[in-house]
Each structure stands twice: as structure tokens, then as C-alpha cells.
Amino acid sequence: MSTQAPAPTRREQILKEAARLFAERGFHGVGVDEIGAAVGISGPGLYRHFPGKEAMLAELLVGISGRLLTGGKQRAAEASGQERDPGAVLDSLVRGHIDFALDDRPLIILHDRELDRLRDTDRKLVRSLQRQYVELWVQVVREVHPRLAEPEARACVHAVFGLLNSTPHLSRPGALPGRAATAELLHRLALGAFRAAADGSGQ
Amino acid sequence: MSTQAPAPTRREQILKEAARLFAERGFHGVGVDEIGAAVGISGPGLYRHFPGKEAMLAELLVGISGRLLTGGKQRAAEASGQERDPGAVLDSLVRGHIDFALDDRPLIILHDRELDRLRDTDRKLVRSLQRQYVELWVQVVREVHPRLAEPEARACVHAVFGLLNSTPHLSRPGALPGRAATAELLHRLALGAFRAAADGSGQ
DNA sequence: CAGCGGCGTTAGTGGTCGTTAACCTGGTGG
DNA sequence: CCACCAGGTTAACGACCACTAACGCCGCTG
Numbered sequence: 329m330s331t332q333a334p335a336p337t338r339r340e341q342i343l344k345e346a347a348r349l350f351a352e353r354g355f356h357g358v359g360v361d362e363i364g365a366a367v368g369i370s371g372p373g374l375y376r377h378f379p380g381k382e383a384m385l386a387e388l389l390v391g392i393s394g395r396l397l398t399g400g401k402q403r404a405a406e407a408s409g410q411e412r413d414p415g416a417v418l419d420s421l422v423r424g425h426i427d428f429a430l431d432d433r434p435l436i437i438l439h440d441r442e443l444d445r446l447r448d449t450d451r452k453l454v455r456s457l458q459r460q461y462v463e464l465w466v467q468v469v470r471e472v473h474p475r476l477a478e479p480e481a482r483a484c485v486h487a488v489f490g491l492l493n494s495t496p497h498l499s500r501p502g503a504l505p506g507r508a509a510t511a512e513l514l515h516r517l518a519l520g521a522f523r524a525a526a527d528g529s530g531q
Numbered sequence: 532m533s534t535q536a537p538a539p540t541r542r543e544q545i546l547k548e549a550a551r552l553f554a555e556r557g558f559h560g561v562g563v564d565e566i567g568a569a570v571g572i573s574g575p576g577l578y579r580h581f582p583g584k585e586a587m588l589a590e591l592l593v594g595i596s597g598r599l600l601t602g603g604k605q606r607a608a609e610a611s612g613q614e615r616d617p618g619a620v621l622d623s624l625v626r627g628h629i630d631f632a633l634d635d636r637p638l639i640i641l642h643d644r645e646l647d648r649l650r651d652t653d654r655k656l657v658r659s660l661q662r663q664y665v666e667l668w669v670q671v672v673r674e675v676h677p678r679l680a681e682p683e684a685r686a687c688v689h690a691v692f693g694l695l696n697s698t699p700h701l702s703r704p705g706a707l708p709g710r711a712a713t714a715e716l717l718h719r720l721a722l723g724a725f726r727a728a729a730d731g732s733g734q
Numbered sequence: 735c736a737g738c739g740g741c742g743t744t745a746g747t748g749g750t751c752g753t754t755a756a757c758c759t760g761g762t763g764g
Numbered sequence: 765c766c767a768c769c770a771g772g773t774t775a776a777c778g779a780c781c782a783c784t785a786a787c788g789c790c791g792c793t794g
Binding site for chain 4 (some may be wrong): 359360361371374380381463
């Protein structure tokens with residue numbers, strides 16, 4: 329890869345540590361002094377980089393929602409030469425989401441846990457990005473499984489997100505098989521769930 | 532049914548409202564005055580019923596973990612006449628968990644979100660109950676799908692919990708099909724996920 | 735070399751929150 | 765009728781916390 333960790337800026341350090349702490353103890357459970365200490369500066373020094381504690385959370389949530397969406401759009405687009413194969417697109421979406429869940433565990437946790445701590449305007453933005461991401465999935469799922477009506481497809485997508493996002497919640501990471509095996513397992517679980525939902529009431 | 536809502540005691544009112552508020556805004560995000568106001572008394576009056584705010588959370592989490600476990604044990608036991616059918620047991624476990632997730636949404640949310648706000652002793656108790664519940668599922672899943680090794684089965688169970696617990700997270704309940712339809716859909720998703728995981732790498 | 739702006743620091747400050755203290759009140763049993 | 769107790773009340777206290785103020789250091793740039 330050409331991107332070789334180009335010396336993380338202070339802002340990025342702060343965001344990374346804030347994400348970890350917020351995920352561990354909750355937004356209200358972490359003080360600014362702790363965040364500062366985690367990057368080697370203390371307390372109010374953070375205000376040289378962010379206008380406030382909530383701004384950090386907002387940037388984290390907008391960031392991850394945006395990256396999920398753009399990643400999803402990209403995968404949906406690049407797999408669509410003429411004669412696009414919907415199954416391959418869904419496959420790619422699932423794999424991309426799994427990579428996210430396994431590599432950015434704190435962000436995935438924050439993403440559906442601390443959304444309500446945002447100001448109205450930020451929360452609306454994040455929700456909009458999340459909604460677009462869901463709709464992207466719904467569309468692809470319905471191409472692969474045309475028997476699924478739209479509300480059912482949307483419910484399935486939400487449920488599968490719950491499935492894919494479940495791994496970060498495990499306290500000790502050692503409880504899982506290796507990363508590759510876990511990814512493969514989640515992949516099978518997700519696709520199997522969609523297929524079972526689409527196979528109608530007759531099993 | 533013979534149980535016809537036998538006049539909820541004050542303690543029960545408090546627990547119910549506290550569960551709702553904790554689920555909405557997080558343990559640290561809710562003040563004791565709000566909890567009091569939600570049941571018509573104000574602030575410190577709660578201390579006639581609980582030794583502190585954390586005791587409410589502890590009772591909620593121990594309560595739900597315990598009820599999940601005893602419910603699961605019961606279902607596993609009653610389905611096991613001689614010639615027990617593992618598929619039916621798993622079916623029953625899934626249905627029972629879905630009922631819980633759909634009927635006690637706040638508790639399900641708290642259950643995997645605010646565990647870390649407990650004192651050591653309470654947290655250990657809850658974790659122990661959760662672990663037993665997981666192991667119960669793992670055992671049944673491996674009877675139904677013997678090809679699954681134990682670590683994989685455990686990972687699958689965690690993931691399916693994530694799937695089943697995903698519905699409470701949806702902000703507006705109106706986004707789903709009716710309760711029965713949602714339950715049926717979740718049931719198919721869960722069993723389909725297990726089956727797909729067990730069907731090995733060949734799809 | 736002067737000055738200035740980025741990036742810290744420490745010392746407050748106002749507000750919130752969990753908890754305790756002290757007091758009140760209506761029903762109940764001796 | 766009186767004592768008591770369960771279950772409230774309001775007032776206050778101490779800790780904590782996000783944020784601001786005032787100041788200091790240091791590497792640029794002109």
C-alpha cells in the first residue's frame with residue numbers, strides 16, 4: 329500500500345483516543361481530562377483543537393457514517409459494469425461492512441450507542457447518512473431476493489447490521505477465532521440470514 | 532391468563548421508568564430527579580426504595596439476565612421428553628428470545644449497553660448469568676448443527692443475539708411490519724443464519 | 735532580532751448531580 | 765389517643781465536570 333501511516337496529527341490522535349474512551353465508558357462517562365491525558369496533554373488543551381467535547385463525538389459519528397456510505401456507494405458502483413451481478417454486489421457490501429466492524433470496533437459501538445448525545449443538527453446529518461446507507465443495502469438486497477417486499481427487506485437489513493455489528497461488543501477479543509475466520513463466519517451468517525428471509529414461509 | 536396486572540408497586544413503577552430513561556439517554560445521562568418525576572415523586576424520595584441510583588440499574592440488569600436464563604432453561608427442559616428434538620428446542624429458544632426483545636425493548640438495550648456502569652460484584656453476577664445463557668444456546672446449537680465446532684458456535688450465538696436484539700434500537704417502532712410479522716421474520720433470519728454457518732464453506 | 739501565532743499550561747467558575755439531613759404527614763395498632 | 769413508621773418533602777452539601785481566562789513557551793517569518 330502507498331499509504332504508510334503519514335504521522336498522525338494531534339487532532340487524529342485525539343479522535344482516536346476519544347473514540348476508544350467513549351466506547352468503553354460512554355460519552356457522559358468520560359471527562360475531558362481523561363481524553364487529554366490519553367494523548368499526553370491535559371484537559372483544556374483539547375480546546376485548541378475542538379470547540380467542545382460534543383464536537384469530538386460529532387466528528388466521529390459523521391465520519392464513520394460518511395465512510396460507511398461512500399464505501400458502500402463505491403462498492404455498488406464498481407461492481408456494476410453492464411451485466412452487473414447483484415449477488416456479487418451484496419457480497420461486496422457485506423465484506424466491506426465486516427472489515428469496518430472488525431477494524432474500527434470503537435466507532436461501530438459509538439455509531440449506534442451515542443447518537444442521541446448529539447445536537448439536533450449533527451444528529452440529523454448522521455441519521456441521514458445512516459438512512460442512505462440502509463437504503464443502498466435495501467436496494468441491493470431486493471435485487472438479489474426479489475421476493476422480499478421493501479419493509480421486510482429493510483427490517484432484514486437492520487437485523488443483519490445488528491448481526492455484523494455484534495462482534496465489537498464482546499469484551500475480550502480473544503474469545504473469537506482468528507480475524508479471517510471470524511470474517512468468513514460473519515459473511516456466511518449474513519448471507520444465510522438474507523436467503524432464509526427470502527425463502528418465504530416454506531423453509 | 533390468571534396474572535392480571537396485580538397493581539404495580541412503587542418499586543416496580545420506578546424500575547420501569549428508570550429502564551425507559553436509561554435506555555433513552557444512558558445511565559449517566561439521566562438524573563435521579565427525572566426518574567422521580569417520571570413516577571410522580573421527586574428526587575430523593577427514591578432513596579426510600581433503593582440505596583442509590585446504581586442499585587436500580589443493577590436490579591434491572593440482574594433481573595433481565597436472570598429471566599432470560601431461567602426462561603431458556605425452562606424451554607430447554609420442557610422440550611426434552613425422551614426422544615427430544617434439538618431442532619424444536621432451538622426453535623423455542625429463538626422464539627422466547629424474540630418475545631423478550633420485542634416486549635422489553637428498554638431492558639434489552641440496557642442489557643448490552645450499560646453493563647460497565649455496575650460495581651464489580653454486580654457486574655460479575657450479570658456476566659455470569661449471561662455466560663450461562665450463551666452456553667445454553669451453544670449446547671443446543673451444536674446438537675442441531677454438529678458440524679459446528681464450539682468456538683464457531685459461540686461466535687454464531689453472539690452474532691445471532693446481535694441480530695435478535697437489533698429491533699429495539701430502531702428509533703420509531705412504526706418502521707417495522709406488525710409484531711407477529713416481525714417475530715416471524717426474525718425467526719427465519721436467526722435459523723437461516725445458523726444453518727448457513729453450519730453448511731460449511733461450500734454454500 | 736522582533737513579534738506573533740500555534741499550542742500548551744494552571745487556576746478558576748458556574749452548573750449539575752448523587753446523596754444526606756431534617757422535617758412533615760397520614761394511616762395503623764396497642 | 766398516642767406512638768410509630770412508611771413514604772414523602774425541601775434544603776443543603778460535596779464532588780465532579782465542561783468550559784473560560786490568563787498566562788507562557790517556542791519556532792517561524794519578515
